[in-house]
Amino acid sequence: MATCNECKTEFDVDEAREAVNAEYAGDIDYDEEMEGEVCGDCSISRFDSDINLGRAIQMMNGDEDYDEDHVEKYL
Template identity: 60%
Template sequence: MAKCCRCGKRFNVSDAREEYNAEFGGDIDYDDEYGHEVCADCAIADTESNINIGKAIDMMNGDEDYDDDHVKRWL
C-alpha cells in the first residue's frame, strides 16, 4: 500500500491507476503524472482542475467558446 502525499489516505497503486485510466481513458499517464504518491481521488481532482484551468485560459485567448461562468470559476 502507498500513502497519498495529498490527503494521507492509504491506497493501492494498481487500483488507483485503473480508476484514473477509467476516468480519462488512458489519455494521461497516471504513473508519469502522479507516480505512486497520489491516490486516485486526488489525482482525478487535480487533473480535472488542470483541464478546466487550461480550458479557461483557452477561452481568454479565444481558442475556445467563451463561457463567463467557467472563466470566473477557474481563473
C-alpha cells in the same frame, strides 16, 4: 500500500492507476503524472482542476468559445 501525499490515506497504486485510466480513457498516464504518490481520487480531482484551468485559459485566448461562468470559476 502507499500513502497519498495530498489526503494522507493509504491506497493501492494499481487501483489508483485503474481509476485514472477509467476516468480519462487512457488519455492521461497516472505513472507519468503522479508517480504513485497520489491516490486515485486526489489524482482525478487534480487532473479535473488542471483541465478546467487549461480550458479557461484557452477561452481567454480566444482558442475556445468563451464561457464567462467557467472562466470566473476556474481562473
